[in-house]
Amino acid sequence: MIQPLLALLACQLGGEAAARVLAVPLPGPVIGMLLMLALLLTLPRFVTLMRPLAEGILAHLSLLFVPAGVGVVGHVATLGTQAVALLVAVVVSTVLAIAAGALTFVAVARLTGAGDD
Amino acid sequence: MTDLATFWSYLSEGPLLWLTLTLAAYLVGDAAYRRSGRKPYVNTVLVAVAILALILWATGTPYGTYFEGAQFVHFLLGPATVALALPLYDNLARLRRAALPVVAAVIVGSSVAAGSAVGIAALMGAGDQALASLAPKSATAPVAIGIAEQIGGAPTLTAVLVILTGITGAVIATPLLNALGIRDWRARGLSVGVAAHGIGTARAFQVNPTAGAFSGLGMALNAVATAFVAPLVLDLFR
Numbered sequence: 001m002i003q004p005l006l007a008l009l010a011c012q013l014g015g016e017a018a019a020r021v022l023a024v025p026l027p028g029p030v031i032g033m034l035l036m037l038a039l040l041l042t043l044p045r046f047v048t049l050m051r052p053l054a055e056g057i058l059a060h061l062s063l064l065f066v067p068a069g070v071g072v073v074g075h076v077a078t079l080g081t082q083a084v085a086l087l088v089a090v091v092v093s094t095v096l097a098i099a100a101g102a103l104t105f106v107a108v109a110r111l112t113g114a115g116d117d
Numbered sequence: 118m119t120d121l122a123t124f125w126s127y128l129s130e131g132p133l134l135w136l137t138l139t140l141a142a143y144l145v146g147d148a149a150y151r152r153s154g155r156k157p158y159v160n161t162v163l164v165a166v167a168i169l170a171l172i173l174w175a176t177g178t179p180y181g182t183y184f185e186g187a188q189f190v191h192f193l194l195g196p197a198t199v200a201l202a203l204p205l206y207d208n209l210a211r212l213r214r215a216a217l218p219v220v221a222a223v224i225v226g227s228s229v230a231a232g233s234a235v236g237i238a239a240l241m242g243a244g245d246q247a248l249a250s251l252a253p254k255s256a257t258a259p260v261a262i263g264i265a266e267q268i269g270g271a272p273t274l275t276a277v278l279v280i281l282t283g284i285t286g287a288v289i290a291t292p293l294l295n296a297l298g299i300r301d302w303r304a305r306g307l308s309v310g311v312a313a314h315g316i317g318t319a320r321a322f323q324v325n326p327t328a329g330a331f332s333g334l335g336m337a338l339n340a341v342a343t344a345f346v347a348p349l350v351l352d353l354f355r
Contacts, residue, residue, distance in 0.1 A: 009196060012199050025260070030340055047203070054200035058197065062319040068276070082241075090278060094312050098289070101226025114218050
């Protein structure tokens with residue numbers, strides 16, 4: 001429990017440090033994810049060490065967005081007089097982006113023969 | 118009555134009560150989702166947020182007090198992002214084979230997300246600062262806020278739009294992708310991660326492990342893509 005937790009935090013810390021030093025447009029945790037992936041690839045025994053904790057956290061990923069979600073409720077007023085325009089833009093653009101992304105994936109997979117197993 | 122008030126202020130000013138209520142509200146949200154027969158519109162985050170917002174409103178508790186307790190949960194977002202490396206590792210061979218469709222879908226998904234959002238809001242008369250706040254809204258929150266600051270947006274407004282986008286994506290993804298007849302879990306997951314970041318990814322993991330892995334990848338790649346796409350889109354519309 002403590003070892004995999006330390007590994008997650010250490011990768012995130014490394015990622016945060018790298019994000020500052022390299023000034024790349026990536027958040028620290030995403031760089032930390034790449035560090036963790038490199039670790040899993042080079043040291044296969046890390047996979048068994050990380051699996052219970054990583055899968056435990058990811059099974060309840062929704063929980064982690066609850067505090068930020070509650071914060072949004074208090075800030076809905078920041079949408080101001082443009083609330084309708086912004087809400088329509090958010091909903092319609094999300095529908096279009098999911099549809100466009102999924103259709104593109106399927107089309108390119110078919111063209112390049114990148115089928116699944 | 119004063120005893121009760123003293124008792125309440127003792128409890129409500131510490132972090133324990135709000136941390137406990139955050140976990141409890143999440144479990145109620147999760148139970149509601151399962152009881153509904155896993156209907157996507159009974160979204161776990163949405164139910165938990167509604168319960169807690171109601172409690173804060175009814176008790177007149179400021180968000181800052183609530184966050185004293187909730188920060189312990191919020192903090193785990195970083196380690197959870199690092200943990201996404203495991204499903205990526207498990208699916209690495211499939212990700213390599215799908216490299217071209219993945220890259221194409223990220224570029225198209227990211228451009229459509231930012232382009233259509235800014236386009237629609239501009240047509241409906243939104244101002245420059247609102248458009249700049251809106252452009253990066255499909256990226257994960259820290260990236261979106263960073264980009265918004267660079268291009269003249271308001272960070273708080275961007276944070277609100279990012280969360281609203283995530284919840285919208287989590288709620289509409291399943292019916293939308295079913296209606297489009299897309300059965301490839303890789304395509305379903307990736308498109309949701311690109312359009313609706315971590316909240317979409319949480320939803321993808323609820324549905325299918327392959328969709329979850331590809332959604333996590335989509336979220337990570339869109340963090341990069343949005344840094345390029347958002348300023349370009351904004352130039353087109355103002």
